Amino acid sequence: MAELKKACVVASCMRTPSVREVTFQMLEPTTLPRRAGQYILLHARGPDWAVVKRAYSIASAPHDPTRFRLCVKHIPGGPASTYIHSLVEGSEMRFSGPWGKFVVDDEVQELNLVATGTGMSAVGALLEDELARGRARRVTLCWGLRNEADVFRLHELEAMAAARPRFRFTLALSRPTEGWSGFRGRVTDLLFRDGEPRGLYYLSGNGAMIAEAEEMLRSTGLSEASIRKEVFFTPGQIRVPLSEGQKRQANRRRPGTVVVGLGLHAGAGAEEILAAVETTLISCNLRLGDVRNFATNAARSDEPSLHALTRDTGVPVEFYLPPELERDQSCGAIPSLCEVVARLSAGSTELLVPKRKTGSVTVAIAAVASPLSVGGSAHAGRTP
Numbered sequence: 001m002a003e004l005k006k007a008c009v010v011a012s013c014m015r016t017p018s019v020r021e022v023t024f025q026m027l028e029p030t031t032l033p034r035r036a037g038q039y040i041l042l043h044a045r046g047p048d049w050a051v052v053k054r055a056y057s058i059a060s061a062p063h064d065p066t067r068f069r070l071c072v073k074h075i076p077g078g079p080a081s082t083y084i085h086s087l088v089e090g091s092e093m094r095f096s097g098p099w100g101k102f103v104v105d106d107e108v109q110e111l112n113l114v115a116t117g118t119g120m121s122a123v124g125a126l127l128e129d130e131l132a133r134g135r136a137r138r139v140t141l142c143w144g145l146r147n148e149a150d151v152f153r154l155h156e157l158e159a160m161a162a163a164r165p166r167f168r169f170t171l172a173l174s175r176p177t178e179g180w181s182g183f184r185g186r187v188t189d190l191l192f193r194d195g196e197p198r199g200l201y202y203l204s205g206n207g208a209m210i211a212e213a214e215e216m217l218r219s220t221g222l223s224e225a226s227i228r229k230e231v232f233f234t235p236g237q238i239r240v241p242l243s244e245g246q247k248r249q250a251n252r253r254r255p256g257t258v259v260v261g262l263g264l265h266a267g268a269g270a271e272e273i274l275a276a277v278e279t280t281l282i283s284c285n286l287r288l289g290d291v292r293n294f295a296t297n298a299a300r301s302d303e304p305s306l307h308a309l310t311r312d313t314g315v316p317v318e319f320y321l322p323p324e325l326e327r328d329q330s331c332g333a334i335p336s337l338c339e340v341v342a343r344l345s346a347g348s349t350e351l352l353v354p355k356r357k358t359g360s361v362t363v364a365i366a367a368v369a370s371p372l373s374v375g376g377s378a379h380a381g382r383t384p
């Protein structure tokens with residue numbers, strides 16, 4: 001495992017309603033030698049105190065190795081960005097790095113930097129580093145944001161462009177207000193503004209923009225080697241908290257032939273849940289020993305009754321995030337939550353028992369797609 005480094009916060013401020021800029025001072029070791037465009041792998045603490053590892057591009061140029069800056073958008077419910085936004089002056093954080101190959105080796109070819117949102121961190125460091133060097137090549141920066149509320153660093157970038165004729169900067173707003181007099185549209189609309197693309201392209205931020213820009217550039221014959229990418233995220237990508245992902249993997253190795261999906265009102269009691277589960281199991285000749293795991297909605301992960309259920313039965317509960325639930329398109333009628341989570345967790349489309357409601361609890365049972373064979377029989381423990 002890479003050696004963990006330690007740094008502490010020396011300044012922190014909100015640049016927009018959702019983007020925080022945090023400056024760190026290196027503690028252990030006292031310097032962070034790096035190249036412009038690289039990132040660190042932050043070891044954040046999630047709400048359940050589990051370690052969550054996320055990449056963050058270093059937004060400052062590497063001139064001062066004792067300090068570095070991050071620029072982080074807060075993703076509601078996102079453990080790492082929430083952690084960074086909670087740091088105050090003096091807070092310490094651990095990370096590994098620097099990592100990454102989003103660096104500039106060529107000193108001659110025209111440099112085209114294209115970013116969306118906080119993708120500006122990575123290209124901003126490249127820009128700062130490049131302009132500090134006495135080179136003649138042209139540098140362009142096209143930065144895409146949604147609207148005026150998302151804009152930061154504007155005056156700084158405009159001042160850089162005014163002071164250095166070789167640098168040109170365009171801000172593209174995709175959904176500006178009526179009063180916006182700058183460029184309206186997406187950054188990809190700017191790619192061919194000056195004719196055929198030439199030189200090097202550094203694309204950073206939203207994975208969808210990067211894929212589109214790459215395709216557009218490649219279609220003109222630009223070589224793969226001329227395009228560098230730093231994908232911060234892919235829209236629609238679902239990320240399960242590390243601890244939940246590990247728990248799910250461990251559950252796949254548990255014996256049991258069925259998954260019990262649960263839907264419950266907040267505050268439902270442990271006894272009521274257990275009674276509903278047992279009644280439903282008995283109705284199809286199953287018993288608790290046949291249950292590989294329970295599954296429910298992540299919004300219920302704080303319910304003490306579910307923790308009591310695991311404690312009393314020895315059967316773990318898996319928690320599913322809303323985007324994972326939205327993926328379930330397997331039946332024509334609108335499925336119930338308990339059915340969706342049961343099928344998702346079981347990895348199967350087959351429901352042994354569709355939704356049954358008992359008081360404030362709904363239960364559905366799905367057969368595990370590839371049950372672990374225990375004692376030579378995948379159905380060991382099943383009540384005759």
Ligand SMILES: Cc1cc2nc3c(=O)[nH]c(=O)nc-3n(C[C@H](O)[C@H](O)[C@H](O)COP(=O)(O)OP(=O)(O)OC[C@H]3O[C@@H](n4cnc5c(N)ncnc54)[C@H](O)[C@@H]3O)c2cc1C
Pocket residue numbers: 039052054055056057058070071072073074075077078079080081082117118119121122230231232233234235236237238239
């Ligand atoms: C090399 C690299 C460098 C990165 N540098 C930065 C950086 O400098 N600043 C920064 O804010 N983020 C950066 N990211 C994204 C960062 O690693 C996390 O993914 C992000 O902060 C969300 O983490 P989370 O734990 O809070 O939420 P998660 O639970 O991990 O994510 C929740 C959802 O948010 C989406 N998401 C992630 N980032 C964004 C975003 N910026 N805008 C909209 N949706 C998003 C994810 O696709 C996911 O679906 C970088 C990613 C990579 C791979």
